[in-house]
Amino acid sequence: MQQIKIGSDSVPALGMGTWHMGEGGSAKTNQEIASLRYGLDHGLTVIDTAEMYGEGAAERVVGQAIKGRDRRQIYLISKFYPWHATAQLIRQSLAQSLVRLGTDYLDLYLLHWRGTTPLAETIATLAQLQQEGRIRAYGVSNFDTDDLAEACNVPGGAGIVANEVLYNVAARGIEYDLIPAQQQKGITLIGYSPYGSGDGRAIRVPAALQGLAADKGITVHQLLLAWVLRSGNVLSIPKASSIEHMQANIDAAAVQLTSADCALIDQFFPAPTLKVPLAEI
Numbered sequence: 161m162q163q164i165k166i167g168s169d170s171v172p173a174l175g176m177g178t179w180h181m182g183e184g185g186s187a188k189t190n191q192e193i194a195s196l197r198y199g200l201d202h203g204l205t206v207i208d209t210a211e212m213y214g215e216g217a218a219e220r221v222v223g224q225a226i227k228g229r230d231r232r233q234i235y236l237i238s239k240f241y242p243w244h245a246t247a248q249l250i251r252q253s254l255a256q257s258l259v260r261l262g263t264d265y266l267d268l269y270l271l272h273w274r275g276t277t278p279l280a281e282t283i284a285t286l287a288q289l290q291q292e293g294r295i296r297a298y299g300v301s302n303f304d305t306d307d308l309a310e311a312c313n314v315p316g317g318a319g320i321v322a323n324e325v326l327y328n329v330a331a332r333g334i335e336y337d338l339i340p341a342q343q344q345k346g347i348t349l350i351g352y353s354p355y356g357s358g359d360g361r362a363i364r365v366p367a368a369l370q371g372l373a374a375d376k377g378i379t380v381h382q383l384l385l386a387w388v389l390r391s392g393n394v395l396s397i398p399k400a401s402s403i404e405h406m407q408a409n410i411d412a413a414a415v416q417l418t419s420a421d422c423a424l425i426d427q428f429f430p431a432p433t434l435k436v437p438l439a440e441i
């Protein structure tokens with residue numbers, strides 16, 4: 161599988177999302193745990209979660225999924241609420257996330273979106289937590305170009321290794337300026353919701369692209385995911401609650417799109433030609 165750099169780490173370009181996991185009954189939760197374990201068994205070592213997801217429920221699911229495994233083989237990302245972005249509250253959030261996850265460190269800790277706490281306070285605290293070994297790296301999420309530039313300029317800002325933002329065929333605005341800005345700074349793009357979130361059918365895929373998927377012998381979802389992964393510069397983190405979906409996503413990571421395939425997709429989902437404010441879910 162294609163690898164991608166986050167700071168000094170190298171991880172697979174396909175990771176596993178967890179939003180809404182742990183919010184169903186025990187049968188659903190067991191299915192989600194089995195799906196994550198299947199992903200881990202098949203080389204998907206990156207798991208993305210957050211204190212927000214089910215108010216800790218998703219982190220508990222992840223904790224179950226990774227229990228008994230070699231922690232060093234797993235790359236765990238979590239996020240804290242912007243109203244927990246103060247020096248004191250980040251520590252509290254982190255401590256609670258670590259308990260739910262059953263681990264004593266995170267590989268990457270992100271500010272979920274920008275709030276009112278000064279970035280200097282948040283970033284300095286993250287840098288301190290990194291020094292203490294509680295997190296291996298830190299970054300932000302849902303930061304557009306200006307916010308990211310500001311964050312990079314506060315003390316500790318040079319340590320930001322990733323920005324996690326919405327990226328799929330129907331949300332390409334970041335190609336105009338955010339992706340180039342991140343590449344220039346060496347900040348990894350983590351692209352969330354490759355299927356547009358919700359029940360995974362939020363993106364209306366025209367018949368021509370359904371035909372393209374059929375011609376290639378893949379599903380429409382696999383076409384959408386292969387498209388996000390096409391450059392090799394994005395870590396995509398679809399959420400799959402079943403082994404069937406997890407395997408389909410793993411298979412999609414091996415699909416190569418030709419320039420003709422991409423040109424056809426561009427006809428229906430064009431690249432931006434001017435600045436588009438960052439879209440969020």
Ligand SMILES: NC(=O)c1ccc[n+]([C@@H]2O[C@H](COP(=O)([O-])OP(=O)(O)OC[C@H]3O[C@@H](n4cnc5c(N)ncnc54)[C@H](OP(=O)(O)O)[C@@H]3O)[C@@H](O)[C@H]2O)c1
Nearest residue numbers: 177178179352353354355356357359360398399400401408
């Ligand atoms: N930083 C942020 O602000 C932010 C915001 C949104 C999301 N995220 C992260 O990104 C992750 C992914 O985004 P998302 O969960 O919003 O949406 P998504 O991954 O775009 O879509 C998830 C939906 O697609 C379905 N699905 C997954 N694989 C499929 C396949 N191969 N074929 C058909 N359907 C498939 C899932 O069904 P099943 O569940 O039934 O498998 C689910 O209904 C989240 O879980 C979260 O970790 C971060």
